[in-house]
Structures are given as C-alpha cells and as structure tokens.
Amino acid sequence: MKKIICAILSVLLTLSLAACGNQKAKEASGLEEGGDGYTMNPDLIAKNTEGKTKLTLACFVLMPDIEERIINFNNTNQDYYIEVLDYSQYDTEDDFSAGETKLNTDILGGNTPDMIELGKRPIEKYTNKGLLQDLNGFLETDPECSKDDLLPGAYQALSSENGLYRIAPSFTVVGLYGRESVIGAEQNWNIAEMQNTLTTKQEVANPFINMPPVQVLQSLTMYTLDSFIDRKEGSGNFNSSEFIQLLETVKKFGQANQEDYLETNETLMNNKGLLATIYLSTIDQYAKIDDELSGDFNVIGFPTDNGSGNVADFQFSFGMFADSEHKEGCWQFLKSFLEQDYQQSIAKFEIPVLQSAFIQMLSSSNATQEQKDQYEKVINAITKTADFDGTLLGIIEEEAQQFLDGARSSEETAKAIQSRVAIYLSENS
Amino acid sequence: MYTKRKQHKQNKKPEVLFLLPSVMGVATFYIIPFMVVVAYSFVNNPMDMDFVGLENYQAILSTKAFQLAVKNTVMFSLTGVPLAVVVSLGLALLLESNIPGKSNIRTLLLSPMMVPVASVVLIWQVLFASTGPVSGFFATFGAGNIDWLQSEYAQIVVVLLFLWKNLGYHMILFMAALSNIPKDLLEVAEIEHASAWFKFTQVKLRFLSPTILFVTILSLINSFKVFREVHLLSGDYPSESPYVTALYEQHI
DSSP: HHHHHHHHHHHHHHHHHHHHHEEEEHHHHOTTTTTTTOOOOOOSSSSTTTTTTTEEEEEOOOHHHHHHHHHHHHHHHHSSSEEEEGGGGOOOOOOOTHHHHHHHHHHHTTTOOSEEEOOOOOOOHHHHHTOOOOHHHHHHHOOOOOOOGGGGHHHHEEEEEEEEBBBBBBBEEEEEEEOOOHHOSSOOOHHHHHHHHHHHHHOOOOOEEEEOOOHHHHHHHTTTTTGGTTTTEEEEEETTTTHHHHHHHHHHOOTTTTTTTHHHHHHHHTTTEOOOOOOEOOOOHHHHHHHHTTTEEEEOOOOOSSOOOEEEEEEEEEETTTTTTTTHHHHHHHHHHHHHHHHHHHTTSSSSHHHHHHHHHHHOOSSHHHHHHHHHHHTTTTOOOOOOOOOHHOOOOOOOHHTTTTTHHHHHHHHHHHHHHHHHHHHHO | HHHHHHHHHHOOOOOOOOHHHHOOOOOIIIIIIHHHHHHHTTTTTTTTTOOTTTHHHHHHHTTTTHHHHHHHHHHHHHHHHHHHHHHHHHHHHHHHSTTTTTTHHHHHHHHHSOOOHHHHHHHHHHHTSSSSSEEEEHHTTTTTOOOOOGGGTHHHHHHHHHHHHHHHHHHHHHHHHTTTSSHHHOOOOOOOOTTHHHHIIIIHHHHHHHHHHHHHHHHHHHHHHTTHHHHHHOOOSOOSSSHHHHHHHHOO
C-alpha cells in the first residue's frame, strides 16, 4: 500500500512539474493572448493558406503601408504567405527591449524567423554573427531587379562592409542646413571648420536652432559615430582631439535655455540662427525650403572627416535570416518593395530607393532645374546611414551631461566615455 | 541471506521513487543545460551546429572585454577574499573578549545582512560621488574631487561594499568556531603562562582552520558573483575598473 502511494505521489509531482513548464512557455509566447505593443492589423492574418508555404516575419512595429504590402503579398502570391510575429508585445514599461531579448532567445533556441524588420537598430549585432543573408546574390541573379536599379547612395548606405544585408523601400536624408551666404556653399565640413564658422558668428543668438546642448551632442554623435568607432575591431577613439573638440563646441554653442520653439527658416532669415537639422524627403520639400530662404539654402551635413555629412535614415528595412529554408520566397517578398508602382507611390512622402522612381519624382515636380540639380547632388552624395545605437548614445549622453554641467573637463569626459564604450564595443565585436 | 538481500532490494524501490522528482529536477534544470551549454561551446551557432573545435574558446580569450573582466575579477578576489577572512576573524576575536556593548556591536555588524543591496547602493553612490562626503574628506588633505565610481578607484568602493555586506556572516561563523574550542586547552596554556599570540597561533588557529577554509571558499565564490553591487553602483557599462566577469556574462 505504502509503495503504491509513493509511486502515485512521484508520478503526480513529475507531471505537475512538466505542466508548470508548459504553462509558463504558453504564457511567455504571448502570441495567442496578445500583449503590449503596437496594435497589429487583423487583416495581416493570411487567409487561403492552403498549399502555400509559410514565411515568418519578426517585427516590432509596422506602418500601415508596410502592412498593406504584406496583405497584398498574402493575397497575390500563389506559393507563399507571411505570418507576422509581433515581438513588441513583450515590451513592458520597465523593459523596452524585452521583445528584442525574446527574439534573441528564439534565435538561440533554433526558432529563427525567416525575415526580420530591422528598423533602426544596428545590424552588426546580427551580421557579426553571420545570422543575416547577403542579398547581393539575389540582386545579381534576379532578372527583374539588379543593384544598378537602385540609387547608388541608397545602395551604399544600406550596404555593410561585407555585403548587403537589408532592403528598405525608402529613406530620408538627415543633415544640418543653413543659409549658404553664412555657412558657405560646401557640401561637407569637419569639426574644425564648423567650429570656425560658429566662432566667427558668435553674435548669433541661436547657433543651433531648437537644439539644446544634449540634443546637439546627440545629433553630432549619432550621425557621425562611424568616425569614432570601428565595430569590426571592437574599438573606439573617443579620447581623440576631434571628439574633445566636438564636446567643447557643443558646450560653447549649444543653447541651454531654449524654451520657446522657433520657426526655423524665419530664424535663419533674421540672422538669429545658424544651423538647423533637416529631415529631407521629397524634391518638393527641398524646393519649399529653398523658396523660403530665397534661394540662399545649403544642406551642409554633420561635420565629418570624409565624404558627405548627410546620412540616410531608413525608417524600415528588412533582412533575411541565413538560416531560412525558404530564401526564394523571402526574396519574392523583399523584392516587392522595389516594384515600380509601389516606389512611385511612396515617392510622394519619402525618397524612393529605386532609381527610376526617383527620376520620375524629379520630373513630375514643379521645382526649378537648379533646385532639382542641387537636390540630386545631395542625395547622390550619401554614403552612410545613421548609427542609432541606444546603449552607445546613452553612455555618451550620461558622461557628457557632467561636462555640460561643468562638473568635469572635456578631457576627463572623453576618457570616461572611451573607457566605457571600449568595453561595449569589445563585447559586441 | 538471499531473503534479506531480496528484502533490501525491495526496500530500495520506494527510496528510488522518492528520489526521482529531485533527480529529474536537478537533471532538467542543472545537468542537462550544463551539458547542452558545453556542447554549444564547440559549435559555431545553435542553428547550424557545425563543429568548430576550440575556436569559440580562442575567440573569447582574445576578446579585450573578457581579458579585462577576468583581470578585474582576479584582482577583486585577491583583495576582497583575504580581507574578508582576516577582518571577520579579527572582529570575531574582538567580540569573543569581554568588551562593553558586545551584543550591540554584534547586532550592528550583522545588520548589513538584512538590508537588500539595491536599497543601500543609493547611499553609497551619494557617499562616493565626486562631491560627496568621502571626496570632501580627502579634499581636506589636498586631494582634488575624486569621482570614485567612474575612476580607477571604483574597485575600492566595490571591495568595501562587498566587505560591508559579508563581514557579519563570516564573523558569526568564526564566533561559532571559537566557541567550540575546548576551554581546557586554553586554560592549560594560561597556566603555562603562554602569550596571547602563542594561544592564538598554536591553539585557536588550529581549531579554526576548517572554518577559515570554509569562509575563504565562500568568499571566493561570492567574489565571482558580485554582479549586483557593480551593476547598481556603476550602471550597465561601467568604466574599466569595476568591470567584472559577472557583468560580461550578463551582457553576452
């Protein structure tokens, strides 16, 4: 009798342990129960999937036009359909990166999705570990779409050192702009030249319009991080004289007490400001600003030692995991972003990556030929994208705040940043 | 004899059944994951599972962050562990003698054990801030403002916090060991006019040696797990000085 009771107790205990784990796994997956995060369009759930192969797309947030592409793909493609895995639902108020952690856990556990919406996160996290597929191979063999069909600047900005790991349908250009008669007609400048210009115009009340010192620092580092870091080697040089000079420029010329929002172009025209950040999209926007500044308009970019200081900002980009068993199907979806009709439709709001759609946008605009030429020059000079690394920028901002508050010198700040950033870069190399 | 052996075997069955849940739990949550992790250390990634030999070990040993973490952890252990043993032994010997307010002092030294680290870290951050009282104290001797937590002195602060947190527990262990030393041996030494140093080294230390070994091993293990203190004091990515292997593991 005793033995029977013992046996029953042992079996019950074992089963309850297993059930606990199962319940936790279900709760953790959260896909059925939903959670925090953006509200997914219910039409994204594909209908008529019989006979079709499933492709999974990991995402954190999708805009309506991207959702429409997915729905369109599901309705028109005969061989594949897409299941969207919304990882933003795992994010909480205490932990904004819980979704990313869940995705990383799934990858480590062998449940890698087929594709991923990369957003603005640094792709080196995935490319350094060989997780993403190089898409150059598809561009070389695809009869409908090749590398030469893309804007050279966009292609270069999307590419990494070792290949092309993502496709984006459109982008904007981020840079600094001002009046050509004040900042010059050059298409780029470095820190020393920018500081020189600011020094000669010290009487101007708001050198950086609508940008407090922390935001100036954030802009100047976020869009020029590649000058200070080498992700492949896992090293940084934030204790260089250029970065120290940048810190001193920010402190000297950033306006700490800007309370009221200033109308940018009016402030420039009244000589009360020197530089402002531009998020340049269509030719019509460029022409509008040029008209407001009476033709005295130059997009000079962020200070950099090489190339253009303007950077491409891709709001959405999509990659394919190297582990996917349906690469052909994934490419069919990624390629759909480069279709002529779609590219022409988004050319109303952002810069299309397809060259023919870009030319179409220029030709259908009412801008002057000179404006079109200048605009094209800015776009074609693009070679890189913004490096939005939250951890890196957080370290820089945290340390720089003490310098901006006057608690330590620029050299000490640069040394402290270098010390912390070196560890971060080394871990992720 | 055969019946006894058969009975003994039959009695083993319920024992085995009782042990089964624990064995399964340990296997599921400890042994199997450990073996899986060891297996993963010899492949390129968990998806491809291509055998790469010792490449992963070579990669991690050549990573600067790992080298720094190991160096700092070793330095921390070499500093913190001997101090933890010696100071707690000293305190135990002090409290063993008849000093006034012995029980109040003992309570004071044990109270850090009750306080969660997260609650106390804020006070330590204020104490050791560049404009905090500790910096102010050193400033009276001519030193400038020292940012203790973001400089090469950060490890000193972590060692002090580690000692402050653990001394009470180690002291209790030593006090228990001291109370178990046979009193007659000490009386004989007293009668023979042995010096205090002789009594300590030739009598007490011999009886304390197992406890010293235990406290040393315990401190060493705790020194490798000092993640909370560093993370809460210095943040996610601290400067080089307090960066230890526990942080590296957490980031990786």
